[in-house]
Amino acid sequence: MPGLAIIGAQWGDEGKGKITDYLGEDADLIVRFQGGNNAGHTIVVDGKVFKLHGLPSGVVRKGKLAVIGNGVVVNLEELAEEIEQVKEAGGSIEGLRISDRAHLIMNYHKKLDGAEEKYRGKNVVGTTKKGIGPAYQDKIARIGFRAGDLLEDDLLKEKIGFIIPYKKDMLDMMGAEPCQCTTESLYAKMAGWRDMIGDCICDTSVLVNDALDENRNVIFEGAQGAMLDIDHGTYPYVTSSATCGGGVCTGSGVAPNRIDRMLGVVKAYTTRVGEGPFVTELAEEDEKKLQAKGGEFGVTTGRGRRCGWLDLVVVEHAQRMCGFTSIVMTKIDVLDDVPELPVCVAYEIDGTEYRHFPASISKLNRAKPVYETLRGWKGTDDTESLVKGGYDNLPGEMREYIEFTERYLKTPVDIVSVGPGRDQTIDRRNGDWWS
Known part of the structure; x- marks a missing residue:
């Protein structure tokens, strides 16, 4: 019963897609359990770059089942574009499975998403305007479409x-772009999705x-990160x-005792997209340097990510909420040749x-980081060696940072x-993830 979950331990963009793909070599099923096409995964396979949003990362692995679980909201129009991307690269979606309980993102959800952000004024959340929130709202209101x-x-x-x-009344009330569809045109569109x-x-x-009963290897793949959790993240x-x-279980329809290992993916520094507090955020000039060196631009939005120290x-908060059994540290090479590396170990708030x-x-918003400063290390272009x-x-200094x-x-x-490639990975368990 080898079930292994991969969850981001920060605000997303930690490199979960690469790790899912790396460990997916020995997996039989790869299951996406929450989120929508607001999350992006970049995967590099044999020099080919796949930028996926709705499809699970494992879909580029031949012979695997790639499952979209019931906790995901699915935009079938954009999913169709990703399917074409995979096919054009010589891949196949033969192994794709979609939960009949997964909710669908409609065009009116995207219109409402933009209108709600505009309505909030200076209190914007910084959504991707992909319709994710309104789709989940309909799910909770029990009026959503399911696959x-x-x-x-x-x-x-x-x-x-x-x-x-x-929805037409709601769009009008919110001052959103009107919905032009009719019952006939929407039925025709959705019938086309059924054919697809x-x-x-x-x-x-x-x-x-x-x-799991058959002792096949199953990976549960998270989107975003623990700090964006609706209950335990930086709400709102x-x-x-x-x-x-907990989202692994509710979003894929498995019991908690079916998860054997929980991997927390930690970027060696911190990034986030959109609004919200960020205690270790760098000053603008230093932020731009780290942004450029790390390629910190959103797969979904193209927006530059906010950057700061680890x-x-x-991460301790995420560890407590998720129960990580292992940590995966990504993008540590981006910190090559930085002389000193501050690491935040506490917050000072109003003298406490x-x-x-x-x-x-x-x-x-009032918190100041309490840092311990570690020595940096010299980088190398020879990642193969x-x-x-x-x-x-x-x-040695890199190992001290990790330890x-x-x-x-x-x-x-x-x-x-x-590095970004599968072969730029050091596995200290030597592949022993499924025993």
């Missing part, structure tokens, strides 16, 4: 007849649990789904030192990524 609805013609027509006037992916829709909870500057450990108060991440946004030599071949993180989190750093 399984596409397979039931009478039900589909009935729901369309109800939802069109309802109808064969992929099934009860994925049964599929995944059967695989969060996403609309459960990104922490914040272990954040905090070791745990507070819920209060106002407190976080670096990886071939293994962990002990890394510069400082281990001591703080009381969790081993079992994977170190020194």
Whole structure:
């Protein structure tokens, strides 16, 4: 029953896609359990770059089942474009499966997303305007379309007849761009979606649990990061789904005792996109340097990511919410040739030192980082030799940076990524992830 979950331990963009792809070589199923196409994964395979948003990272692996779980909201129009991207690169979606309980993102969700952000004025959340929040709102309000609805013609027509006037009134009330669709045009569009992916829709909870019963290897792939969790993140500057450990179960239809290992992916520095507090954020000029060196531009939005030093108060919070059994440290090579590396170990707020991440946004806005400064290391362009030599071949100062993180989190750093490719990965467990 080898179930392994991969979750971002910061605000997303930690490199989960690469790690999912790397470990996916030995997986039979790769399951996406939350989020939508507001999250981006960049995967480099044999020099080919795949920028995926809706498709699970494992879809580029031949012979694997790539599952979109019930906790995901799916934009089928954009999914169709990604399917074409994979096919044009010589790939296939033969292994794609979509939960019949997964909710669908409609065009009116995107219109409402933009209108809501505009309505908030100076209190914008900084959404991607992809319609994710409004789709989850409809899910909770029990008026959303689910993928399984596409397979039931009478039900589909009935729901369309109800939802069109309802959403047109709401768009008008919000001052949003009006919806031009009719019941007939929306039915025709959704019937086309059924023709495109109808064969992929099934009860994925049964599929995944059967695989675990058969001792097949299953990876559960998170989107965004723990600090964007709807309950435990920097609310209200969060996403609309459960990104922490509990979301694995609710978003894929498995019980907690089916997860054997929980991997927390930690970028060697910190980034976030959009609004919200960021205690270790760098000053603008230094931020731009790290942004350029790390290629910190959003896969989904193209926006430059905010950058700062490693914040272990954040990662400890994620560790507590998720129960990581291993840490994966990514993009540590971006810190090559930086003479000194501050690492945040606490916050000072109004004269009091905090070791745990507070819920209060106002407190976080007043927080000052308490740093411990570690020595930097000299970089190398020869990552092949670096990886071939293994962990002990890394510069001593780099190992101290990694081991400082281990001591703080009381969790081993079992994977170190020194570049974007699969082959630029040091695996301290030597592939022993499934025993």
